[in-house]
Amino acid sequence: MSIVLEIKGVNKTFGGLKALTDVNLKIEEGKTHAIIGPNGAGKSTLLNCCIGKLIPDSGSVTFNGQDMIGKQPYEINHAGMVRVFQTPEIFPELSLLENVVIPALAKRDGIFKFNPFKMLSNETEIHDQAMRALADVGLDKFHQKNAGSISRGDKRRLELAMGLIQNPTLLLLDEPTAGMARHDTNQTIDLLKKIKDRGMTKIIIEHDMHVVFSLADHISVLAQGCIIASGTPDEIRNNPKVKEAYLGETEDE
Ligand SMILES: Nc1ncnc2c1ncn2[C@@H]1O[C@H](COP(=O)(O)OP(=O)(O)OP(=O)(O)O)[C@@H](O)[C@H]1O
Ligand SMILES: [Mg+2]
Structure with missing residues (x-):
């Protein structure tokens, strides 16, 4: 399976705040890769580092074999990496x-x-x-x-x-169901399944675990800027570190 996006050793600080620490991720072609984690974990910052809105302090972002660091957002967009923003x-x-x-x-x-x-x-x-x-x-x-x-x-x-x-070659979705009622959320899940069937690779950031577990092939968990776990939905569901950092708090919401 070929790798569409590879993030290696990405660090990003805002003043004294370490928003991302040594983040490594590989996104496989045709897969839906979910990134979950508590508010302020660094999820949107990570996507911003991929689409050229932010420049990491160190590390690399390689898309379809090409280095994206230093490219303008419109160039990255033109190369086929398209983000749907958290705020419409x-x-x-x-x-x-x-x-x-x-x-x-x-x-x-x-x-x-x-x-x-x-x-x-x-x-x-x-x-x-x-x-x-x-x-x-x-x-x-x-x-x-x-x-x-x-x-x-x-x-x-x-x-x-x-x-x-x-x-897009890679669609980045930052909380696509935020602000939606359950009925609309379910419709969006169906739609995202449909585009998955067309072979589109996706990264999806979501707080709604129903959405995540309905769609994801692979899940990575960010907490305080660090990837604390990465694996299949079953592996993540049963990972004690993840339960402690995140799932335990949100499953009953
Ligand atoms: N432009 C910025 N300047 C300063 N601090 C920032 C900036 N962008 C993000 N941060 C801080 O970096 C940390 C990570 O923020 P980020 O928005 O990436 O989190 P998130 O995981 O997307 O959270 P949420 O789930 O609430 O969307 C937070 O502490 C946030 O306040
Ligand atoms: Mg965010």
Whole structure:
């Protein structure tokens, strides 16, 4: 099985705070790799180090055999590593359809060249792709609605469509079900299973253990910036260190 992303010896400090300490991770092609851990464990910091939003103090991030350290976020995105953010980043004044078309055009034409004001004229192919991405997340019926007017759960799904339309090699999901009711969460689990069946590699950060254990092939646990365990869902479920640091506290929530 080939390795899509390899993180080696990554350290990151913020002033005196050690947010990540010697983090090592390998993400296999086609797998869903969950990263779990308590609030403030360093999960989002780790993803930010992968997508170029943060530069690690030391260590390496290799994506498809290429060193990513020092590359700009848009270059990493263009290389096929796409993150769906913890806080939805959408364009509230634009329609759902326009929101999904923008990342598709930016990918095709380059982030500094595409023209958002011409985005739907003569763009039937992208329009169709955007409608398919919206259908994937169950939002196609609302494609004309303003993105600002939809529920928080729907905004997260919209953002997922904005990620999916870029057809990423590696999709990074930071708490994709945060703010969703159980019914919406279950729909999102089904959707993420569907894209797994298409062979898309994913890293998923989640606090909801139902989501994690429904989707993950492999789980790594971060606590206070260190990977304290990594293994199959069964190995993690039965790991005493993990129970103590995390699962014990959250299983009953
Ligand atoms: N830009 C920053 N400047 C200073 N400190 C930061 C910054 N980003 C994160 N931190 C700190 O680094 C630590 C790790 O934060 P991070 O957001 O990575 O945690 P997390 O595991 O994603 O938490 P959550 O589950 O709450 O999203 C925290 O103590 C946080 O306050
Ligand atoms: Mg976070």
